[in-house]
Every structure is written in structure tokens, then in C-alpha cells.
Amino acid sequence: MKKEKKLAKLSPLKVKKHSVHHAKKYPVIHIKKHPALKAKKHSSHRQTRPKAHHKENKRVPTGIPNFDELMEGGFERNSTNMIVGGSGSGKSILATQFLVEGMKHGEKCLYVTFEEKKKQFYDNMLEFGWDLVEYERKGLFMFLEYTPIKVKTMLEEGGGTIESFVLSHKITRIVIDSITSFALLFEDELSRREAALSLFNMIKKWSCTSLLTSEEEPTGDKKLSSKSLEFESDSIILLYFVREKNQRQRYLEILKMRGTKHSKKIYGFEITRSGIVVEKNPPSNIQID
Numbered sequence: 001m002k003k004e005k006k007l008a009k010l011s012p013l014k015v016k017k018h019s020v021h022h023a024k025k026y027p028v029i030h031i032k033k034h035p036a037l038k039a040k041k042h043s044s045h046r047q048t049r050p051k052a053h054h055k056e057n058k059r060v061p062t063g064i065p066n067f068d069e070l071m072e073g074g075f076e077r078n079s080t081n082m083i084v085g086g087s088g089s090g091k092s093i094l095a096t097q098f099l100v101e102g103m104k105h106g107e108k109c110l111y112v113t114f115e116e117k118k119k120q121f122y123d124n125m126l127e128f129g130w131d132l133v134e135y136e137r138k139g140l141f142m143f144l145e146y147t148p149i150k151v152k153t154m155l156e157e158g159g160g161t162i163e164s165f166v167l168s169h170k171i172t173r174i175v176i177d178s179i180t181s182f183a184l185l186f187e188d189e190l191s192r193r194e195a196a197l198s199l200f201n202m203i204k205k206w207s208c209t210s211l212l213t214s215e216e217e218p219t220g221d222k223k224l225s226s227k228s229l230e231f232e233s234d235s236i237i238l239l240y241f242v243r244e245k246n247q248r249q250r251y252l253e254i255l256k257m258r259g260t261k262h263s264k265k266i267y268g269f270e271i272t273r274s275g276i277v278v279e280k281n282p283p284s285n286i287q288i289d
């Protein structure tokens with residue numbers, strides 16, 4: 001009894017010292033091995049991380065205000081995601097904002113484009129405070145002007161120069177802006193779908209999280225040129241720019257996201273001086289069709 005009282009007064013460190021001799025008699029001293037204590041000491045160690053954090057780490061945040069909250073914290077790591085919208089709907093801005101979020105945290109990012117001209121693109125993005133020249137200088141941003149044919153060749157070669165580039169630079173986020181002209185290289189639905197699958201599998205193999213933009217009105221009919229890409233992608237984000245009375249309003253919707261409990265609502269968003277900001281609450285009545 002006396003010894004028990006004495007032990008209770010001891011600090012965890014002292015308890016540890018005594019525990020060697022008294023382990024059998026005083027099982028209470030196991031407190032020094034409590035996982036919470038271990039986790040505090042070695043918080044970076046994977047096995048000691050609480051489960052909830054582990055799940056969070058599987059998500060790749062976009063940094064777009066009020067957007068990540070709609071999809072369990074961000075895109076799934078190593079997923080391929082489609083951003084579908086008409087001309088001027090905000091695809092390139094959203095995709096770049098996603099890369100900037102990564103670069104802010106030291107991630108290396110690749111922007112592959114078939115259409116955007118580098119100088120104009122950099123100037124446009126600087127409007128939001130995103131200094132791509134500076135990120136490029138730091139070795140975090142890489143801008144690649146590529147043709148759809150070259151992407152096709154890359155697939156046929158099983159990776160080619162892009163693959164060695166991505167792997168040697170340890171790139172973690174990729175944007176392909178846009179994928180539409182690539183999809184149009186394939187005449188029939190089956191070969192288009194096969195190409196989509198091999199492209200997506202290749203990006204996954206590189207351990208990258210990717211956004212692929214697709215130019216089409218999300219409200220269009222079923223003859224979408226990149227429909228097959230959408231079937232193969234892990235998620236689809238639709239961007240709308242619809243006319244309401246005498247002005248247009250922007251909306252965003254998560255149409256699908258594998259393995260994610262995502263919002264089914266349609267949210268308004270604005271393109272502000274610091275990029276896209278999604279409205280916190282969905283509007284009560286909108287009509288999009």
C-alpha cells in the first residue's frame with residue numbers, strides 16, 4: 001500500500017525507472033507505454049498516427065475556399081480528375097489554383113497544355129497573385145507545350161520522355177489542359193476509351209494526382225467527345241456559366257468522385273482577385289439544364 005502511494009507520486013520518467021523492477025506487481029506503470037505519449041514523441045511516425053489523420057493524408061487539397069470541404073478534404077491521392085466546362089467557365093484557373101496550392105507546400109507540378117500560350121498564360125495567372133515565373137525559377141513549376149499526337153506517342157512508347165521527366169523531377173501534381181483535342185484523335189468510342197484508360201493508368205503509375213480539363217458545355221447532349229474519358233476518370237467536376245436574367249452566374253458541381261462521400265449540391269462560385277472562391281451555402285433555387 002505504501003509503495004503504491006509512492007509510485008502514484010512519481011513522474012512518468014521516474015515510473016519508467018521503477019517499472020523494470022515492479023512491472024509484475026504494479027501493472028499501472030504501463031501508462032508509460034501509452035500510444036498517445038509515443039505519438040507525441042514521434043509524431044511523424046506513420047504507425048502512431050491516429051486513423052483520422054491517415055485518411056486526411058489520402059486527400060490532396062485544392063486550396064480553393066469552401067471546395068475541399070465538399071469532397072472530404074480534396075481529391076483522392078493519385079486520382080485522375082476531369083474538370084468539364086464550356087469556354088470561359090474557369091477550367092484553367094481552377095486547375096492552376098490546384099497546382100499553386102501544391103507549390104505553396106513545396107510540391108513539384110507539371111502543366112501540360114495543347115492550347116495555352118506560355119507568356120499570356122503566365123500574365124493571366126499573375127492577376128491572381130500566382131507568380132509562375134518565380135515558381136519555375138524555384139524548380140517547382142514546369143510548363144510543357146505538347147501536342148495531342150505527342151501524348152498518343154507517349155502512350156505507345158509506354159511513357160517516353162514525359163515519364164522520365166515526371167519521375168526524375170518527382171512531380172506530384174499534373175494538369176493536362178485540355179484533354180479534348182487528345183480525345184478527338186480517336187475515331188471510335190472503344191479506342192478512345194482504351195486510350196483514356198492507358199493515359200490514366202500511366203499517370204497513376206507515376207504517383208501523381210491529376211486534373212484534366214475538358215471543353216464542353218456540361219449541359220449538352222450525350223455526344224460528348226470526351227465521354228469515354230469521363231467514364232474512366234475517378235471524378236468529374238462540372239463548371240457552369242449560366243445566364244440568369246441580365247447576367248451570368250458561375251456554378252460548380254461534383255458529378256462523381258470514387259470512394260468519396262461528396263456533396264450532391266450545386267454551389268455558386270466567383271472568380272475573385274485571389275482566384276476561385278466557392279460560396280459556402282448552395283443557393284436555394286437554381287435551374288440548370
Ligand SMILES: Nc1ncnc2c1ncn2[C@@H]1O[C@H](COP(=O)(O)OP(=O)(O)OP(=O)(O)O)[C@@H](O)[C@H]1O
Nearest residue numbers: 085086087088089090091092093094127215271272
Ligand atoms: N483576373 C480575373 N478576375 C476575374 N475574372 C477573371 C480574371 N481573369 C479571367 N477571368 C474570368 O475567367 C474566365 C476565363 O477563365 P479560364 O481561362 O479558366 O476559362 P476556361 O474554362 O479555361 O476557358 P477556355 O475553354 O477558353 O480555355 C474569363 O472569361 C473571365 O470571365
Ligand SMILES: [Mg+2]
Nearest residue numbers: 091092093177
Ligand atoms: Mg482554359
